[in-house]
Amino acid sequence: MAQQLALALAGTIRHDGNGGVADDLADVAGLTAWLDQQTAPLLGYAGSLGPAGELSDERLRLDVVALRRAVRTLFARAVRPGPPSRADSSTLLAPQDAVDQLNRAAARWPVRPVLSWPDQAAPAVTWSGRPADARTRLLAGLARAAIEFLAGPARDRLAACPAPRCVRYFVREHPRQEWCKPSCGNRARVSRHYQRRAANRTD
Template sequence: MSQRLALALAATIRHDGNGGVADDLADLAGLAAWLRAEADPLREDVGVTGLDPATVDEPTRLDVLAVRRATRSLFAVAVRPGPPSRADATTLLPPEQAVTRLNEAAAAVPVHPVLDWPDGAAPTVTWRGTGGDARSRLTAGLARAALAFLTGPGRERLRACAAPRCVRYFVADSARQHWCRPSCGNRARVARHYRRHNP
């Protein structure tokens, strides 16, 4: 599902465990590892095929970073009036520029619907890109996943995690959910307790 892929791309910026921010796509090895981990959603959800993570180059990494920056910029818009992720404070694109960047990336490779209807199962439609090089197919697929998420029902439940040091975006299961994971909720409660007892 595009929601999973869009959130996975945004989550490549994360808390590093030491109070800072880590970027899983900071180098080619990180991008290759992420592409291997996301191979199934890339292939099944947005039709990215024929991409060998071992052969990704720096221009591909920079294109993926540009799509991620645009995606996180629009995630920051989607969570309003709440605050954006702390990791994005100085890197947000203006919304119109982020929209243009995603639209241009998505348009780089033409797509067409493909029907799959296995015996005894419900029919599904997936989108397949045709033409273009591997880099264009990848960035177009990631941009399409972000566009599908931002125009789908998950956008209304998108939140920036409110826990100290966490920089993730997540889709809330309920209106009362403020943290992406139970560990973030525990960290927030401990920080609140500490502030109350140590003014």
């Protein structure tokens, strides 16, 4: 769940299909739609948040975007010596500032793990802490998920997709995986083909 949530947050910066970059959190409506899509993974980190439309406002959007910037900064650090995502080249924080930002957000809601293990079901961990409003729990939960992912073994498989125009980070399923999805691999192969043809014409 941590990996899913951290990648989902970072993935709100994406290729727009036209050669540019889209920001799914560019407005409050985008934040609301994203929170609705992340209801299940957020439940494990922030508890029930209620209707996203009632929670979302411009202040929360700016807070989530700031957390995303910290996460993408640390993703860029994690993929070294490879290059960061093309979308991040001019917007990265100093790595220690990003770490501090995640730690501050996570500390806003001190929690403890609680194990539940109903009959005929798998054990599950939820988090419990002192009462906190949904906004605080959301930001703390996003930060906690990012911290858990960055401190875990999957971080070593994190990569920035090198396909033309792609700006996503992804976790490699196998060591030889180069692109975040097959369409990016197709786009990279087509781009290389055209570059070779153009080079042959100029020779």
